[in-house]
Amino acid sequence: MPDLPDPPAGSPVPAGGAATPAGGEAAGVAPSGAPAADPASRALADAPEAGAFAARNGWDRPFPAFDDFDLPLYVGSTTFQKLPLVADPAELQARGADVAIIGAPFDDAVSHRPGARLGPRAIRAANYTTGALNSLQLGVEPFAWLDVVDAGDVGIVPAWPERSHALIYRKVRDVASSGAIPIVLGGDHSITWPSATAVAEVRRPGRVGIVHFDAHADTANEDWGVLAGHGTPMRRLIESGAVLGRNFVQVGLRGYWPPVETFAWMKAQGMRWHLMREIEERGAEAVVADAIAEALDGGEAIYLSLDIDVIDPGMAPGTGTPEPGGLLTREVLRAIRQVVGAVELAGMDVVEVSPPYDHAEQTAMAAHRAVLEALSALAVRKSRGGVVRFEAARPAG
Numbered sequence: 352m353p354d355l356p357d358p359p360a361g362s363p364v365p366a367g368g369a370a371t372p373a374g375g376e377a378a379g380v381a382p383s384g385a386p387a388a389d390p391a392s393r394a395l396a397d398a399p400e401a402g403a404f405a406a407r408n409g410w411d412r413p414f415p416a417f418d419d420f421d422l423p424l425y426v427g428s429t430t431f432q433k434l435p436l437v438a439d440p441a442e443l444q445a446r447g448a449d450v451a452i453i454g455a456p457f458d459d460a461v462s463h464r465p466g467a468r469l470g471p472r473a474i475r476a477a478n479y480t481t482g483a484l485n486s487l488q489l490g491v492e493p494f495a496w497l498d499v500v501d502a503g504d505v506g507i508v509p510a511w512p513e514r515s516h517a518l519i520y521r522k523v524r525d526v527a528s529s530g531a532i533p534i535v536l537g538g539d540h541s542i543t544w545p546s547a548t549a550v551a552e553v554r555r556p557g558r559v560g561i562v563h564f565d566a567h568a569d570t571a572n573e574d575w576g577v578l579a580g581h582g583t584p585m586r587r588l589i590e591s592g593a594v595l596g597r598n599f600v601q602v603g604l605r606g607y608w609p610p611v612e613t614f615a616w617m618k619a620q621g622m623r624w625h626l627m628r629e630i631e632e633r634g635a636e637a638v639v640a641d642a643i644a645e646a647l648d649g650g651e652a653i654y655l656s657l658d659i660d661v662i663d664p665g666m667a668p669g670t671g672t673p674e675p676g677g678l679l680t681r682e683v684l685r686a687i688r689q690v691v692g693a694v695e696l697a698g699m700d701v702v703e704v705s706p707p708y709d710h711a712e713q714t715a716m717a718a719h720r721a722v723l724e725a726l727s728a729l730a731v732r733k734s735r736g737g738v739v740r741f742e743a744a745r746p747a748g
Contacts, residue, residue, distance in 0.1 A: 421482040424475075430501035431475045431536075431722070432484070432494075438503035440525040449497045449739045450726060451531040453522055454504035457515045458705075460541035460581045462574050464671040466705035470715070471504060471536040473706040474722070477715035486727035488688060493723070493730040497739065502526055502533075512541075512579055520545035527553040527698065530740040532729070534722055537702030539671065540569055540658055544584035547654045548593040550698035554741070559697050560598035560650030561588070562642050562690055564683065565658035566674040568601060568609050568624065570617050581671075581703075582609075589620050596620025598650040600642040602686070603627055603661040606674040627676060635682040639689050652697035655690055655725070657683070659703050659718050667717050669709025680717050684724050691728035697741070699725055 405411040419427040420434075430436050431452040437443050443451060454471030461467065485492050493499070505522045507515050519535075523546045526533040535546050551559040563569075563585065570589075574580030578587070585601075588594045596617070605627035617624065623645045625638045646653055664673035666680045678686075690696075701718045709715055733739045 424478055424481060429472065429475060430503075432478065432499075433481055434494075434499050434501045436503055437500040440529065443500070443502060443526065443531065444529045446500070446529075447498070447740070448500045448529070448531045449733070450499045450729065451502040451526045451529070451533055452499070452722070453502050453526060453533055453535045455507070455519050455522075455535050455538035455542045455546070455700075456504055457507045457512075457519070457537070457542055458539045458671075459510060459512045459515065460574075460577070460579060461539045461671050462580060462582055464705060464708060466669075466707040467537055467539045467671060467703055468507070468509075469706045470538060470702070470704035470718070473709070473712070473715040474536045474701065474704055474718045475501075477712050477719040478723075484723070486723070486730075488684075488724070489727045489731050491727055491730045491734060493726040496730040496733045497726060499726060500531075516541070516545045516579060520549045523698070524549035524553060527741065530742065532696055532739065532741070533698045534725065535698070535700040535702075536718070536722075537700055537704070539581040540565070540656075540702045541579055541581040541584050542702060543569075543656050543700055544579065544587045546698065546700055547588055547656070548591065550654055551593045554652060554697055557651040557743075558598060558649060559594060559652050559654050560646035560648075561585075561594055561600070561654045561656060562646045563599065563601045563656045563658075564603050564661040564678075564686065565601060565656070566603060566605055566627075566660045566677055567658070567672065568604055568613065568617065569658075570613055570622070571609060572613075572616075586616070589622070594654075595649070596622045597648065598646055599623070600645045601625065602638060602642050603630065603678055605676050627678070630678065630682075635678065635686055636689065639686045643690055643693050647694060652695040653690065654697050655687070655699040657687070657699070657701045657718075657721055659701065659714055662714075662717060667714040669705050669707075669714030670703045671705050671708075672703070680720075683717070684720055687721055687724040688728050691725045692731065695738075696725070696729065 456468045456471050458467035505518050523533045527550050570586045571582040574582045589596045599622045601624040630638050660670040663677035704718045729739050
């Protein structure tokens, strides 16, 4: 075997078939005979002092802090627009809020597609702007003029409709009794029965009228034998005496239900309605103006009920009983501004948003904007010296 040249200093040299590090020490053994430090240990030993990595990466410089109210809606609290959570009736009474948002996550009364129990959470989250919003439609910052809080959800449990309706009634009555305007996020449309009943009761001896936007009349006598289904709440309100038929106006009805005999009952109660066909012929604004006058014919204040299926399902697919041929989203939002700007609002609900059938949150966003439009119209009223709260409110008993 030929002689090999000496390796450069520090290079490993063969010794008995095993390589040894420079200095002749065996691999893994320090010169002192102690085990050599592994690479990770050497890295820790050479690491800079605590905080040096932050300084090296620019993470140690001052950054602005943001209040939860101004953070994106997917961060932090889950209330409507990150508004304060005031669920306790006594605290709400003491605060004197103008408006309180209520969640009613109930859909045990649906007759077709379920999912509206998930509506309140989806509606609360369906926005991309936070903080002190500016309404371009009305030129007002609603939260600069109104004290709006989120009163939380009604404590619904599944498969117990009677309990759910009772608790919705109690929660809405607590809010309305505080003087705040309740805005209820549904849930299926059966929640209007307990919700509007609570508002009408608190407002007595004044009379409440209802403006009801919907593809369906919801005046059936029963849904397959069930008296408290989502197709029956308006009949229950009238039969119970909470709202008079002649102060009940419906806008946007279309499709193939209800049958002739149901319309005969509605006519006998003095109810008035405007079919989608009329809106097509006369325009939404003219029809809504008539609806306002009709609802106030003997009524001092208005409860506004918006079933999201009044909007064409091409724009709001996330609902339980979609009916093609409905209003445009912009027409509905304009109608809400028109109603709330012209009347004393006693309460409001937005119902039948079913997130499992929604696409890209467009139905939830329409519902969310409906609430914001109502709030903005109320803010305009207050900015002009008008009254928003129900000043004659009495404590709940």
